[in-house]
Amino acid sequence: MSKPLHIGVYPGTFDPITFGHLDIIQRATRLVDRLIVAVATNVGKDPLFSIEDRIEMIKRELQSFPLSSDIEIIVKPFDSLLVNFAKEEGAQIIIRGLRAVSDFEYEFQMAGTNRKLCADLETVFLVASESYQLIASNLVKEIARLKGDTTPFVSGYVAEKLNRRFAP
Numbered sequence: 001m002s003k004p005l006h007i008g009v010y011p012g013t014f015d016p017i018t019f020g021h022l023d024i025i026q027r028a029t030r031l032v033d034r035l036i037v038a039v040a041t042n043v044g045k046d047p048l049f050s051i052e053d054r055i056e057m058i059k060r061e062l063q064s065f066p067l068s069s070d071i072e073i074i075v076k077p078f079d080s081l082l083v084n085f086a087k088e089e090g091a092q093i094i095i096r097g098l099r100a101v102s103d104f105e106y107e108f109q110m111a112g113t114n115r116k117l118c119a120d121l122e123t124v125f126l127v128a129s130e131s132y133q134l135i136a137s138n139l140v141k142e143i144a145r146l147k148g149d150t151t152p153f154v155s156g157y158v159a160e161k162l163n164r165r166f167a168p
Protein backbone atom coordinates (compact mmCIF):
# COMPACT_ATOMS: atom_id res chain seq x y z
CA MET A 1 0.00 0.00 0.00
CA SER A 2 1.36 3.45 -0.85
CA LYS A 3 1.99 5.83 2.01
CA PRO A 4 -0.76 8.46 2.55
CA LEU A 5 0.06 11.90 1.23
CA HIS A 6 0.56 14.73 3.66
CA ILE A 7 -1.33 17.65 2.21
CA GLY A 8 -1.19 21.20 3.54
CA VAL A 9 -3.11 24.32 2.63
CA TYR A 10 -1.40 27.70 2.98
CA PRO A 11 -4.17 30.28 2.68
CA GLY A 12 -3.69 34.01 2.30
CA THR A 13 -4.45 37.09 0.30
CA PHE A 14 -0.95 37.34 -1.22
CA ASP A 15 -1.55 40.93 -2.32
CA PRO A 16 1.21 40.68 -3.50
CA ILE A 17 3.45 37.74 -2.65
CA THR A 18 6.50 38.78 -0.61
CA PHE A 19 9.76 37.15 0.45
CA GLY A 20 8.02 36.47 3.79
CA HIS A 21 5.35 34.34 2.07
CA LEU A 22 8.01 32.56 0.00
CA ASP A 23 10.00 31.73 3.11
CA ILE A 24 6.90 30.20 4.71
CA ILE A 25 6.15 28.22 1.52
CA GLN A 26 9.68 26.86 1.52
CA ARG A 27 9.45 25.82 5.17
CA ALA A 28 6.01 24.27 4.60
CA THR A 29 7.34 22.05 1.82
CA ARG A 30 9.49 20.31 4.44
CA LEU A 31 6.33 19.21 6.22
CA VAL A 32 4.07 18.07 3.40
CA ASP A 33 4.12 16.16 0.11
CA ARG A 34 1.65 18.52 -1.50
CA LEU A 35 1.20 22.17 -0.63
CA ILE A 36 -1.80 24.07 -1.87
CA VAL A 37 -1.24 27.81 -1.86
CA ALA A 38 -4.83 28.96 -1.53
CA VAL A 39 -5.35 32.51 -2.71
CA ALA A 40 -8.37 34.12 -1.12
CA THR A 41 -10.55 36.07 -3.45
CA ASN A 42 -11.05 38.22 -0.33
CA VAL A 43 -13.16 41.04 -1.62
CA GLY A 44 -13.52 42.11 2.01
CA LYS A 45 -9.85 43.17 2.05
CA ASP A 46 -10.22 45.09 -1.22
CA PRO A 47 -7.00 43.74 -2.75
CA LEU A 48 -4.83 45.91 -4.98
CA PHE A 49 -4.26 43.06 -7.44
CA SER A 50 -6.93 40.89 -9.05
CA ILE A 51 -7.10 37.23 -8.11
CA GLU A 52 -5.64 36.37 -11.55
CA ASP A 53 -2.67 38.71 -11.05
CA ARG A 54 -1.98 37.43 -7.54
CA ILE A 55 -2.01 33.82 -8.73
CA GLU A 56 0.16 34.66 -11.73
CA MET A 57 2.75 36.37 -9.49
CA ILE A 58 2.89 33.40 -7.12
CA LYS A 59 3.27 30.91 -9.97
CA ARG A 60 6.01 33.01 -11.47
CA GLU A 61 7.90 33.15 -8.16
CA LEU A 62 7.60 29.41 -7.74
CA GLN A 63 9.18 28.75 -11.14
CA SER A 64 12.56 29.64 -9.68
CA PHE A 65 11.91 27.80 -6.46
CA PRO A 66 14.33 25.16 -5.21
CA LEU A 67 12.09 22.15 -4.81
CA SER A 68 12.72 18.43 -4.58
CA SER A 69 10.91 16.49 -7.30
CA ASP A 70 8.63 14.59 -4.94
CA ILE A 71 6.98 17.74 -3.58
CA GLU A 72 4.14 19.35 -5.40
CA ILE A 73 2.99 22.94 -5.01
CA ILE A 74 -0.37 23.92 -6.43
CA VAL A 75 -1.67 27.48 -6.52
CA LYS A 76 -5.45 27.85 -6.48
CA PRO A 77 -8.06 30.51 -5.78
CA PHE A 78 -10.62 29.92 -3.07
CA ASP A 79 -13.66 31.81 -1.93
CA SER A 80 -15.35 29.25 0.27
CA LEU A 81 -14.96 28.55 3.97
CA LEU A 82 -11.33 27.59 4.50
CA VAL A 83 -12.08 24.34 6.36
CA ASN A 84 -14.40 23.21 3.56
CA PHE A 85 -11.81 24.05 0.94
CA ALA A 86 -9.12 22.19 2.93
CA LYS A 87 -11.36 19.13 3.30
CA GLU A 88 -12.16 19.11 -0.43
CA GLU A 89 -8.43 19.14 -1.12
CA GLY A 90 -7.86 16.25 1.28
CA ALA A 91 -5.59 18.38 3.48
CA GLN A 92 -4.71 17.49 7.06
CA ILE A 93 -3.01 20.76 7.96
CA ILE A 94 -3.47 24.46 7.51
CA ILE A 95 -0.23 26.43 7.42
CA ARG A 96 -0.09 29.99 8.65
CA GLY A 97 2.86 32.30 9.19
CA LEU A 98 3.44 34.20 12.40
CA ARG A 99 5.27 37.50 12.29
CA ALA A 100 4.94 39.05 15.68
CA VAL A 101 2.81 39.21 18.78
CA SER A 102 0.42 41.40 16.81
CA ASP A 103 -0.44 38.47 14.49
CA PHE A 104 -0.99 36.12 17.38
CA GLU A 105 -4.42 37.09 18.62
CA TYR A 106 -6.09 36.95 15.22
CA GLU A 107 -4.31 33.74 14.23
CA PHE A 108 -5.10 32.11 17.58
CA GLN A 109 -8.78 32.97 17.21
CA MET A 110 -8.88 31.70 13.64
CA ALA A 111 -7.11 28.44 14.51
CA GLY A 112 -9.53 27.85 17.39
CA THR A 113 -12.55 28.62 15.23
CA ASN A 114 -11.35 26.36 12.43
CA ARG A 115 -10.78 23.57 14.95
CA LYS A 116 -14.38 23.93 16.16
CA LEU A 117 -15.55 23.71 12.56
CA CYS A 118 -13.34 20.75 11.71
CA ALA A 119 -11.58 18.86 14.49
CA ASP A 120 -9.43 16.81 12.07
CA LEU A 121 -7.57 19.80 10.66
CA GLU A 122 -4.50 21.02 12.50
CA THR A 123 -3.20 24.57 12.12
CA VAL A 124 0.58 24.75 12.01
CA PHE A 125 2.32 28.08 12.55
CA LEU A 126 5.65 28.74 10.92
CA VAL A 127 8.03 31.62 11.55
CA ALA A 128 9.95 33.17 8.68
CA SER A 129 13.69 33.64 8.87
CA GLU A 130 14.75 36.75 10.73
CA SER A 131 15.39 38.87 7.65
CA TYR A 132 11.85 38.31 6.34
CA GLN A 133 9.89 38.38 9.56
CA LEU A 134 8.80 41.98 9.37
CA ILE A 135 7.65 42.00 5.77
CA ALA A 136 3.94 42.64 5.26
CA SER A 137 2.14 43.08 1.94
CA ASN A 138 0.37 46.17 3.26
CA LEU A 139 3.63 47.96 4.03
CA VAL A 140 5.10 46.92 0.70
CA LYS A 141 2.10 48.45 -1.08
CA GLU A 142 2.48 51.65 0.92
CA ILE A 143 6.18 51.88 0.00
CA ALA A 144 5.33 51.37 -3.69
CA ARG A 145 2.58 53.98 -3.53
CA LEU A 146 5.09 56.48 -2.15
CA LYS A 147 7.57 55.55 -4.91
CA GLY A 148 10.01 53.77 -2.60
CA ASP A 149 12.13 50.74 -3.44
CA THR A 150 10.29 47.50 -2.68
CA THR A 151 13.02 45.13 -3.88
CA PRO A 152 14.24 44.28 -0.35
CA PHE A 153 10.81 42.75 0.24
CA VAL A 154 9.55 41.38 -3.07
CA SER A 155 11.10 40.02 -6.27
CA GLY A 156 12.05 42.35 -9.13
CA TYR A 157 9.05 41.05 -11.07
CA VAL A 158 6.57 41.87 -8.29
CA ALA A 159 8.28 45.23 -7.66
CA GLU A 160 7.77 46.10 -11.33
CA LYS A 161 4.10 45.12 -11.13
CA LEU A 162 3.74 47.37 -8.09
CA ASN A 163 5.49 50.24 -9.84
CA ARG A 164 3.17 49.92 -12.81
CA ARG A 165 0.16 49.86 -10.51
CA PHE A 166 1.19 53.13 -8.91
CA ALA A 167 2.50 54.82 -12.06
CA PRO A 168 0.84 58.17 -12.64
Ligand code: ADP
Pocket residue numbers: 011012013014015018019020021024045095096097098099103126127128132133134135136137
Ligand atom coordinates in the same frame (compact mmCIF):
# COMPACT_ATOMS: atom_id res chain seq x y z
P1 ADP B 1 -4.24 37.07 5.15
O1 ADP B 1 -5.20 38.05 4.54
O2 ADP B 1 -4.82 35.69 5.24
O3 ADP B 1 -3.60 37.52 6.42
P2 ADP B 1 -1.63 37.42 3.92
O4 ADP B 1 -1.27 37.23 2.48
O5 ADP B 1 -1.43 38.75 4.51
O6 ADP B 1 -3.12 36.93 4.01
O7 ADP B 1 -0.84 36.37 4.81
C1 ADP B 1 -0.96 34.99 4.59
C2 ADP B 1 -0.22 34.26 5.70
O8 ADP B 1 1.17 34.50 5.57
C3 ADP B 1 -0.59 34.73 7.12
O9 ADP B 1 -0.55 33.61 7.97
C4 ADP B 1 0.51 35.69 7.47
O10 ADP B 1 0.69 35.77 8.87
C5 ADP B 1 1.67 35.02 6.77
N1 ADP B 1 2.75 35.97 6.48
C6 ADP B 1 2.72 37.04 5.67
N2 ADP B 1 3.91 37.68 5.67
C7 ADP B 1 4.72 36.98 6.52
C8 ADP B 1 6.06 37.13 6.99
N3 ADP B 1 6.82 38.15 6.61
N4 ADP B 1 6.53 36.23 7.87
C9 ADP B 1 5.75 35.21 8.29
N5 ADP B 1 4.48 35.01 7.90
C10 ADP B 1 3.97 35.89 7.03
